[in-house]
Amino acid sequence: MTAFDDLMTFQRDTQALTEIAGRLAWDQETVMPEGAGPQRADEVAAIEKVLHARRTDPKLAAWLDAIEPDALSPVDAAQIREIKRAQARAQKVPVELSTAIARATSAGQRKWADARARDDFAAFQPVLAEIVALRREEAAALAGDGDLYDALLDDYEPGASGKDIQAMFDVMRPRLVKLRDAALGATYQPEGVTGNFPADAQMALSDKLANRFGYDLAHGRIDKAVHPFSSGSGLDVRITTRTEADDPFNCFYSTIHEVGHACYEQNVDRAYLLTPIGRGASMGLHESQSRIYENQLGRSRAFIGWLFGQMEQQFGQAPASDQDAFFATVNRLQKGYIRTEADEVQYNLHIMMRFDLERRLFAGELDAADMEEAWNDRFEKDFGYKIDRAANGVLQDVHWAIGLFGYFPTYSLGNVYAGCLYDALCADMPDLDAGLSKGDATHATGWLADKVQRHGALYAPQEMIKLATGTSVSVEPLLSYLETKFTEIYRL
Known part of the structure; x- marks a missing residue:
């Protein structure tokens, strides 16, 4: 030896x-x-x-x-x-x-x-x-x-710094706020979700969604938790989701999101099993997989057309009048308190708020006793309305309870990485929508498995994105994608 x-x-x-x-x-x-x-x-x-x-x-x-x-x-x-x-x-x-x-x-x-x-x-x-x-x-x-x-x-996120994250947010914030305000102020507003959706039926469709995105249930399982998460690597990778009777999308997109994490771990080269590189390279890269599964693929017009039919079969109804209205409903911007339920445009604004609060906390400008008031003040400033209760505010996320300070910025890094990957995916796979319209995401997820997931932690995060896409990390693909998508939806 x-x-x-x-x-x-x-x-x-x-x-x-x-x-x-x-x-x-x-x-x-x-x-x-x-x-x-x-x-x-x-x-x-x-x-x-x-x-x-x-x-x-x-x-x-x-x-x-x-x-x-x-x-x-x-x-x-x-x-x-x-x-x-x-x-x-x-x-x-x-x-x-x-x-x-x-x-x-x-x-x-x-x-x-x-x-x-x-x-x-x-x-x-x-x-x-x-x-x-x-x-x-x-x-x-x-x-x-x-x-x-x-x-x-x-x-x-090895190699990242608060200064670099702040610079990224300074570029993103004005364009996101402008797009949010234009959409919320538009004449056309998508239909809201209506109906009652039994938990058992949600979980049945959740299982089908996990399968459609390539999650291997022979090496995993789906359970319920207060806060959805993914756990494990290699041959044992488990996810959780949650159900709400009046909002099935909470369950479906939590499942797809966690499946993105789980598939990253399941698809790492088995030669790396139980070694230091036999896992995701960073939480930003992990979030790039979960966010591209959830959003660019799972909320695409093509995939949502298939989901519309599935909801009619599973529940005897879909929460919209037709497929076009359903696409707008699934992607609808609305006021809300919960980060995990936020639309693609406002999601990063939630992260920016948490990032700023965390930096102030570790700079000694805030203490634990200040966090509820600081959260409520900042939320009202950023979103324009008041927090109604602690569960919708400072207590909504589990991260601080389990000590994950410094974790939140990786969600936005993941969105940025996902934007870069989606650009490259579309260039390599011009017929992407053909599979998605049939509820088959495996061509797209197979591309991600080959370009990113199989490598585990072999490469540093930004090096991995450059190898996968051929270009350096930039916020532009994400912002352009969001502006194009929501300008169309809201007829701006």
Whole structure:
């Protein structure tokens, strides 16, 4: 056995333990007994302690020192890059802090769900304060003399910075606001959703949608959760969705979105299974897959024509008078509080708000106790109406309860990446709509699997987009797509 072989054997067990930790999180948000939360927090903390020890094990340094970099293949070099990255991060964060974060965020998820159900931010605020304090301490350990928020952002999007994200948002915001205001002020307004749609029937059609987008249920499953998510990699990749009787699109597009995440993980080259590159390269790239599945493909006129017929079969009705009206209804802009239910135009405005609040939080300008008021003030400023209750405001997302500060910007990066990928997809596949109109997205998803998903974390995020599309990352494809689509829908 060479040093590289020994290192990868050790790493395989580390990756397997990481997957076990992820399965505990999936269980907690789906089927865990209500009273099991305190014990689960201890279980998660115990696994984190083991993982931290493995990531800082002195044997890693010995193996790495013995490996000759010039002798490595590109794949092996990428494996070493990811191992060194995890090692360097773990060495900066004390094990006591790492396990405290794991315990607090495991407990925080259940407490958030309870507070959200009761619209009670005051009950959740001490939990949030503890998590923020721990993550600030972690950010300080990681950042050194650098920016605290950038240190957290780098966990989810390697190489990204708050400054670069802000510059991107400065370009996007004026055009998005202009398009939103024009659409909401247009003479023509699409029909709203009407009717009652039983949960069982929604889930049945949800299963069909997952299949149409290529999700392999032999290596996955669909469950319900308060906040939809995807979990796992390789041979075990699970998703969740949710149902609302008066809004079936919440279920359908949550499912398609999470299927995008899941297919990324399922389609990584099996040779990379349980290795550092055997997963998505970043959350921005992950979101590019979920957002292009959900929006450019799932909300396209061609695919929606097929969905119209499916809804008539499943429910005996479609929530619009004909296919053209249905296309407009599915893509309708409307006032609303919830990010995950937001239309394509306003979605990034939700992310910009969260990004600004998070940066202020880690710059010391806000504390946990300030977040509800700060959220409500900023929402009214950006959207023009008041938050009605905490569940529609500061408590709507699970991210802060599980410590995911720095994660939100990756949603917008994902939209931007998706815009670039969709341009290239359309150029390579001029007959794209022919399959989508029959409810078959697999030609498009197959293209994404080949261009992006099979590579896992072999390439850095923006390098991956350039290799897949032939061009550098730009916001222009996304903005042009949105302006063209919604100018047509609203007859502007």
